[in-house]
Amino acid sequence: METSEVEILLVEDSPEDVELTLHALRQEKLANRIQVARDGEEALEFLFCRGPHNARSFEHPPRVVLLDLKLPKVDGMEVLREIKKDPRTQPIPVVILTASREESDMVEGYKLGVNGYVQKPVDFDRLREVVKGLGLYWLVVNEPPPHSAFRPR
Amino acid sequence: MSDGLDQLKEAYAAALEQYLSVGGEPPLHRAYEVGRQAVRAGLSVLDMASVHQEALVRVLVRTLTPEQSAEVARRAAAFFLECLSPFEMSQRGFQETISTLRQLNAELERQAAELAAVNKELEAFTCSVSHDLRAPLRHIDGFSRLLLDEYSEALPERARRYLSRVRDGTRRMGQMVDDLLNLTHVGRRDLDLRLTGLNSLVEEVLGDLRPETEGREVRWEIAELPFVECDPALMKQVFANLLGNAVKFTRPRPCAVIQVGTVMADDSAVIFVRDNGVGFSMKHAQKLFGVFQRLHRQEDFEGTGVGLATVERVIHKHGGRVWAEAELNKGATFYFTLGVPQSEGRENDVTVGGAVWKLAR
Numbered sequence: 001m002e003t004s005e006v007e008i009l010l011v012e013d014s015p016e017d018v019e020l021t022l023h024a025l026r027q028e029k030l031a032n033r034i035q036v037a038r039d040g041e042e043a044l045e046f047l048f049c050r051g052p053h054n055a056r057s058f059e060h061p062p063r064v065v066l067l068d069l070k071l072p073k074v075d076g077m078e079v080l081r082e083i084k085k086d087p088r089t090q091p092i093p094v095v096i097l098t099a100s101r102e103e104s105d106m107v108e109g110y111k112l113g114v115n116g117y118v119q120k121p122v123d124f125d126r127l128r129e130v131v132k133g134l135g136l137y138w139l140v141v142n143e144p145p146p147h148s149a150f151r152p153r
Numbered sequence: 154m155s156d157g158l159d160q161l162k163e164a165y166a167a168a169l170e171q172y173l174s175v176g177g178e179p180p181l182h183r184a185y186e187v188g189r190q191a192v193r194a195g196l197s198v199l200d201m202a203s204v205h206q207e208a209l210v211r212v213l214v215r216t217l218t219p220e221q222s223a224e225v226a227r228r229a230a231a232f233f234l235e236c237l238s239p240f241e242m243s244q245r246g247f248q249e250t251i252s253t254l255r256q257l258n259a260e261l262e263r264q265a266a267e268l269a270a271v272n273k274e275l276e277a278f279t280c281s282v283s284h285d286l287r288a289p290l291r292h293i294d295g296f297s298r299l300l301l302d303e304y305s306e307a308l309p310e311r312a313r314r315y316l317s318r319v320r321d322g323t324r325r326m327g328q329m330v331d332d333l334l335n336l337t338h339v340g341r342r343d344l345d346l347r348l349t350g351l352n353s354l355v356e357e358v359l360g361d362l363r364p365e366t367e368g369r370e371v372r373w374e375i376a377e378l379p380f381v382e383c384d385p386a387l388m389k390q391v392f393a394n395l396l397g398n399a400v401k402f403t404r405p406r407p408c409a410v411i412q413v414g415t416v417m418a419d420d421s422a423v424i425f426v427r428d429n430g431v432g433f434s435m436k437h438a439q440k441l442f443g444v445f446q447r448l449h450r451q452e453d454f455e456g457t458g459v460g461l462a463t464v465e466r467v468i469h470k471h472g473g474r475v476w477a478e479a480e481l482n483k484g485a486t487f488y489f490t491l492g493v494p495q496s497e498g499r500e501n502d503v504t505v506g507g508a509v510w511k512l513a514r
Binding site: 014016017020023099101102120121122123124125127 | 279285287288290291292294295296298299323324327330331334
């Protein structure tokens with residue numbers, strides 16, 4: 001897979017949720033280049049070009065990271081913290097996509113600098129709407145951070 | 154001075170004399186003990202000083218040698234140093250009280266820690282309900298939907314019907330999980346009290362209910378409601394549930410009439426929501442506010458049975474009361490108060506249309 005052109009990094013441990021989300025994204029023909037990370041460690045390896053992804057370059061960050069919170073090994077909040085504290089990854093838009101609507105999660109997420117917080121609806125039709133909206137916004141409407149945004153000040 | 158105190162004073166003098174004469178642990182203990190009793194019974198500083206002086210003089214008079222006198226003086230110094238002053242004596246009482254208080258405090262702290270642990274467990278449970286139970290529901294809903302979307306034509310009519318039953322069940326369970334979570338949030342939340350015009354909350358709810366009243370004839374009769382100090386987000390939920398129910402249960406009526414107003418009961422103002430809907434039998438009234446309790450069949454009137462439980466929780470949090478009156482097929486009226494009515498007006502009470510509203514503290 002040509003990882004340098006990844007548009008969406010989907011961090012999600014549930015295979016069912018991965019399949020449903022991919023189905024919704026593909027149905028809308030919004031993204032063909034989706035990288036899936038099944039736990040927080042895998043997500044960090046991808047974003048920080050480590051381990052199996054050491055051939056990747058920081059030059060080509062994903063347009064958006066869709067991040068579940070409850071993940072094996074390294075949880076979503078920790079992944080978010082790592083992304084937002086490193087100048088090489090800090091500008092990458094991250095949207096928390098989770099089942100939790102716990103206020104404490106929202107507060108912590110926003111304090112860490114998350115770019116969006118979306119609750120996964122139970123209803124698949126609504127989930128489809130939500131995923132379509134996210135794809136449209138981050139891949140079509142939003143201007144991605146320019147390269148210079150990734151340089152340390 | 155009462156007889157009891159006199160006796161105590163004498164007993165104190167005797168105990169002190171005994172200690173000063175013979176020394177030793179038990180007499181010392183007894184002198185302390187009786188002295189403390191006398192102080193508790195009201196022995197004054199001056200009286201105590203004279204008891205000490207007289208006892209010391211009496212004992213010294215009986216001593217034969219300078220060595221004996223020195224020994225008495227040593228005992229007196231030890232005793233008086235320890236508890237000469239009645240303040241010291243009463244401080245001993247305080248110390249006992251303080252140590253009892255400390256014990257009680259430790260017990261309370263232990264209970265508080267236990268409660269906090271239980272609360273934390275409950276929170277963890279809520280969190281896992283919100284996250285873990287939703288996920289499989291989403292999967293059932295998602296994949297059954299995909300099955301219908303992509304293989305509908307290959308499925309016989311009956312299989313499609315079964316599938317749609319699966320999906321109805323999922324949707325209902327999803328709604329129940331959401332409603333239950335909301336109920337838990339209401340319970341955990343701290344009240345955010347603000348002076349709020351109840352009419353504005355009712356107006357907001359009416360706006361939200363518009364899609365449900367579309368194509369129906371509904372006559373709203375909204376009276377002037379007071380401004381009260383309440384948590385507006387929670388009070389909006391109260392009106393959303395009560396007015397939503399009124400809209401739902403008047404559905405069979407050609408013209409629904411829904412009233413919101415105030416009445417006086419037992420000297421305090423009460424807010425009511427009345428409808429001319431299908432009502433219910435008062436036989437079942439005690440079940441009304443229970444979680445998952447429903448008085449109607451799902452196919453007649455949809456719902457999860459959490460709405461009125463939420464209403465009751467919000468009203469109780471505000472220190473109020475909620476109850477209902479109804480008759481089968483003749484409509485229902487829900488009443489509620491906010492805060493405990495008091496007999497005297499206070500600065501913060503709000504007067505509307507002659508009714509004084511006692512505010513929740």
